[in-house]
Amino acid sequence: MAEQSQQRTPAQALGAYLHSLRTGRGLSLREVEEASGKAVSNAYLSQLENGKIAKPSPHVLHHLALVYDADYQKLMARAGYIAPDAERSAEARHGRAATYAIEHLTAEEEQALLDYLAFIRARKGRP
Amino acid sequence: MAEQSQQRTPAQALGAYLHSLRTGRGLSLREVEEASGKAVSNAYLSQLENGKIAKPSPHVLHHLALVYDADYQKLMARAGYIAPDAERSAEARHGRAATYAIEHLTAEEEQALLDYLAFIRARKGRP
């Protein structure tokens, strides 16, 4: 007991979700294995649902998403992978004022600058 | 001979793409390693570009997408992860931040680029 403090790992959240998806459709582990075209073994599914796998490969998740007719991105998110568009977080930090101008470019300008940069770097020594 | 229809594996397609992205920005393997905050080793990148890795983790792809300012979903697709049809958005956006190459400039380069930017903008009458 007293395992409460054990914060639910994303793996467990995913497991619970997968479990509900499967049972909700009245499928057995082996049925899912079949339905996925043997792409996912029943044993692995079990571990998955019990939160014992930290990072299932997207292939697996994709197959399961198909079988369950669930949203692939949602599964990915629950698996702890990057959220579909929450990726705009990034590490855009660094605050040189001049760079601001450089950050706001049209596609054309950006390409032109990259080309030019490649040019001057090729001409001189590497920084 | 015997080389003929060596169907390009998704890994190789991804590798070629990553390679073009990197060289297109004039970055070395180690520079990318740095740019990713050590998230991806240069050794791994090499294997990746040479199509030796079948299923790179999305984390890696995400990091590279940030470094190259490429579309994460597109990379995923090229890595063979999601069905081509599932990639709906894919390109529209452009409000992106600058690429690593453009973010990490020497003072010299930055000045040169800013000058050049001013030049092309003046030329085209851009705001």
Next chain:
DNA sequence: GTTTGCTGCTTGATAAATTTAGCGCGCCAT
């Protein structure tokens, strides 16, 4: 010339994902 410092690359080692084989349980029909 040799040293330095890059480049891309290959090679083990390690940890983790995934599979194969098998266990124990309950259920239904002999």
Next chain:
DNA sequence: ATGGCGCGCTAAATTTATCAAGCAGCAAAC
């Protein structure tokens, strides 16, 4: 009973991604 049959689960084995270290090659500097 009792022999199957399907269930969920698990231990061991295999495969794979990933990294740290080190290689040879090349360019520029000393």
